[in-house]
Amino acid sequence: MQFTAYEGGTLYIEEYIAESGYDRKTALEKLKKLGEKGALTCPFCKEFLRLKARESEKRKTHFFHLSGKACMLSQAHDTYNQQTTRESEKHSIIKDVIYNELKTQERIKEGLNVEYGVEAKAEEKWKHYPDILVRYKGEESAISILTNVSANKDAGLVKLIQKRNQYFKDKGLETIWFVEEMEMTLDMKRHVLHLWEAEVDLCTETTEDKKWKELLSGLQSDHSLFDIFGYHKKSVNISLEVRSLYYVYSTDERIEFSVHRFILDEKTHPFRAFALNKGYRMSLSTALLVKEEIVLSDAVEEERLRREFVQAFHRRKEEFEEGMQAVAASQAEELEQVEVICDVPKKMDYSMLKDKLWERLGMTQPQQMRLWNQYVLRGFGNLDKIWELAQTVETFEELELLLRRKK
Known part of the structure; x- marks a missing residue:
């Protein structure tokens, strides 16, 4: 353990050393003496503690039970402290604020029980502990806070999160x-x-996500949702499975949550998704309201965003179709000019190429527009060569890669 009960408060080893005014060796000797005189006790079981010190190794310096048998709660805290070593200083602040908000509801909502995860499950000697455990109507939910993510920490963090998520799932917890x-x-x-990648593993499907999926599935169009909104998708086939991530934003004055809903696109590095909207922030009382479950959303705001999305969809769809018609008219005009200028007829005209590419590669209307605007009109006018390349690939995306290299 890194802390002990002392004179009505809690004493942490490193804080004591920093505030003592002594050098590290002397401060550790003072702490040892306090333990020998019975001044240090376990905050949980009240047994006497002693200090085991390694002057140059912080991790091996710790308090231990005099009997040699640590109580279950102190063992659980040791496990939890190792688990949260990587987190930033804000982690404990955010955790305590969430805990206090839920604890307030516990006083007025019958059947709601809120505990720190390490204290709730100490006797069961879990391998991983959530930050907070919420019990309501026979269901248990685990709340965990993630801070201090960066490029060099992401890879190891992914494995850790996967382990913790699976462990909590095996224990029957919603995380x-x-x-x-x-x-x-x-x-x-x-x-x-x-x-x-860590964020991809943490995204969830909630009741609101299912409402968004139902909305998207009901929007009628001959064109891809992603093409209509100008999203540069990487995957060939993307399902309309909506997922969400919850972010916590803290300042010196308050803590708020924001929710972001999206459709995952690339599931390998670099990870990206189609954002349905820019998300919105919620107060603690809104996000952490417990009804049948922890709400984690603002129902009024969600309905407003869905209405705005439908309006944007129809507006963008109309603009997209008008743009396609304009391009089609431009193509026809360009072809007429080519026929007038060229004395020698080409072996293949554009109409013939379109039909062949549709039959061979299933070329869509948006893909046809890109072919015309980005390649044919920009110097790749040898339609026979395009068809020759098309016969060496299986998808239009592969054909585009070849055309980029030839430009």
Whole structure:
């Protein structure tokens, strides 16, 4: 253990050394003497503690039970402290604020029980502990807060999160993750949300996500949702499975949550998703309200965002179709000019090429537009060569790669 009960308060080893005014060796000797005189006790079982010190090794310096048998709660705290070593200083602050908000509801909501995870499950000697455990109507939910994510920490963190998620799932817990908002990277102009792999593993499907999926499935169009919104998708086939991430934003004055809903696109590095909207922030009381479950959303705001999305969809769809018609008219005009200028007829005209590419590669209307605008009109006028390349690939995406190399 790194802390002990002392004179009506809690004493932490490193804080004591820093505030003592002594050098490290002398401060540790003072702490040892306090333990020998019975001044240090376990905050949980009240047994006497002693200090085991390694002057040059902080991790091996700790308090231990005099009997040699640590109580279960102190063992659980040791496990939890190792688990949270990687977190930033804000982690414990955010955890305590969430705990206090839920604890307030516990006083007025019958059947609601809120505990720190390490204290709730200490006797069961878990391998991993959630930050907070919520019990309500026979269901248990685990709340965990993630801070201090960066490129060099992401890979190891992914394995840790996967282990913890699976462990909590095996224990029958629904797990809610809050991620420090400084990790959120959103480009709403392009409707793209860039993600760490850790964030991909933490996204969940909630009741509100299912409502969004139902909405998207009901929107009628001959064109891809992603093409209509100008999203540069990477995957060939993307399902309309909506997922969400919850970010926590803290200042000296308050803590708020934000929710972001999206459709995952790339599930390998670099990870990205189609953002349905820019998300919105909620107060603690709104996000952590416990009804049948922890709400984690603002129902009024969600309905407003869905209405706005439908309006934007129809507006963008109309603009997209008008643009396609304009391009088609431009193509026809360009072809007429080519026929007039060229004395020698080409072996293959554009209409013939379109039909062949549709039959061979299933070329869509948006793909046809890109072929005309980005390749044919920009110097790759040898239609026979395009068809020759098309016969060496299996998808239009592969054909585009070849055309880029030839430009």
